Amino acid sequence: MHVLVWLSSLLCVVAFVVLEDLFSDPAAPILKEMREIDDELASLAPARLTPAVPTLGYLSDYWKSPDVSIPVDIVLRRVAKLDTLMVLPVAAVDEQNVSHSFQFPLRFTIELIAADGAIRMIADYSQEDYPTPGLEPQIFPCPPEFAAQTIRFTNLRLRKNPQEASENYFMTLGEVFAFSGDWNAALNAEVRTESSKPVPLTWHPSFLVDGFSNYAPVELDIDRPLITILTRDDELTATLDLGKQVVVDELRIWPIDYSSNHSHTGSHGQGFPLNLQLEAALQPDFSDAKVVYRNDDFPRPNVGALMKAVTPVTGRYLRLTARDGYQHPGNSNTGIGFAELELFQKGKLLSRGISPKLDATRGRYLKSRLTDGFSKTGRIRPLKNWMLQVARRAALEKRHADLSLTLDSVHARQSATLRWAGILLAALIGVFFLFFFISRYRNEKRLHRMRDDIAGDLHDEVG
Structure with a gap:
């Protein structure tokens, strides 16, 4: 009897521990962190791998x-x-x-x-x-x-x-x-x-x-596709008045990106100029112009911008001359085409919103779109911030995957706990009935012994 009482007490303690683990919901903090990660991921720009890179490294x-x-x-x-x-x-x-x-x-x-x-x-x-x-x-x-x-x-x-x-x-x-x-x-x-x-x-x-x-630091917006410059001319000149004297030390030119429409790499960078020259001047007639960048026959970019560090020169007027546009393999048309022109001074964008003067006679172009901050497929984001977001997204996605595995483990443990809870409940019920029947049997046996004792006493008194 004492053994049964001890066993019942032990089963009750184990059942309490199991039920406490079951109802404490260890998955709750994991699910909360996963929701927080999902919210932060939704605020980050999506990381988009470019289909092809002109150079690997x-x-x-x-x-x-x-x-x-x-x-x-x-x-x-x-x-x-x-x-x-x-x-x-x-x-x-x-x-x-x-x-x-x-x-x-x-x-x-x-x-x-x-x-x-x-x-x-x-x-x-x-x-x-x-x-x-x-x-x-x-x-x-x-x-x-x-x-x-x-x-x-x-x-x-x-x-x-x-x-x-x-x-x-x-x-x-x-x-x-x-x-x-x-x-x-x-x-x-x-x-x-x-x-x-x-x-x-x-x-x-x-x-x-x-x-x-x-x-490519572009926030995709394919519902707003734009071709900002596409001319049939063999040469295109874009002149910008920056409004004051500044020092320009970096040039970025964004190609026309057809990756949202075509998968083959030959469709990217159509019309991109293979020969470029950038001049800076203090006078609007460029009588004092200095060449700050010149290059011939460099690789055409596919999706991302051509980024070039230029000789730092003080100027107010900038003139970009573009020649020899890349010809699409399946298209006999020639010309010059690109989506955005950006000029920087130590990472500070100088050209945003400044409408250039274009010297082109044939083709279609919207000169105000050349400095509006959009490539053909979306809004151009600051490079450093974009890269930090890409790295942050990767870290969050890895953490989310680890939490998902942990959550699966917790759910597996909870399933095992439920099974053990069922087994313990069945064991407790079994012990209860065993205790009940043993107690009943002992009571009946004691009553039977009492009846035998009373009958024996009466027999002795009568005899």
Whole structure:
């Protein structure tokens, strides 16, 4: 009997613990955090991978051993106090048509070097492996008080390419952005390294800082498609009056993007000028004009902007001359076409809303749309903020996936708890009935013994 009482007490304690776990709802805080993540994701711009990039970035030599020191120096055009360094991995597509990062270094260090040789370490993965990154920008904060002349990325251990049977080790880097405020100080910087495998229009050290990446900072709005400049002329001149004397140090030209209408890459960048010249002047007749940028026959962009650091020159009037528009493979028409023109001074946009004067006679164009902040497929967002949002989105999506797995585990545990609760309830009911029948049996046995005792006493008295 005492054993049954003890067992009943134990079952009650266990049942209390199980029911407390069941009704405490451990999934509630997880679901709350997932809802908060969903709300924040809804406020972030969607990350859109471009269908093709004119250049891929930097590719090192092939090595037989993974433990190789490969320094890559990015010598900035001007000394800059950086606050954020972003390194974009190269994107590759596997046999299942899934995009993933490709050959990002396994161990490395990143240092900032001042003009006087002082060094500041901003990332040290010399003793531990760097987690396999996604395609989002890898963010490395910088000390804003340190004036850097050079960014040194030193590989210490390479990853093996799982798609290659040979024992070759190498690394790739897609693009480096070095921000001081909104200014990308690394754009078109000099890249020095002794380990490189150049491939025309694909891999080269200079492609590490040419501005081309897998992410175009455009908030898609395909319900508002626009073609801002499309002329049949062989040459187009756009003149802007900035209203005051300023220093222009960066030029961005956005191509006409047909990726929302056509999947083949030949449709992107139709009419984009392969020859460009930018002049700055203080006089409206350009009698004192200075050429701040000139280039011939560079790769046409597909979706993202052509970004070029130009020689800083003070001027009020800017004249862009565009020639040799890219011809669509399936279209015999020639001409000049692009969607947006942007001029910057240390990351500050100067040209927004300034309607240019266009020298073109044939074709269709809306000159006010050339500086309205829209590409053909949507609103152009500030580059740094966009990249930070892309990185934040990737982190939130990873956290959401981890929470989803945790929630599945909690639900599985709750299901197991329910099963145990049912088993314990059945056990308690069984113990109760067992206790009831045993008690009843003992009572009946005691009554039967009492009757026998009374009958025996009466028999003795009568006898």
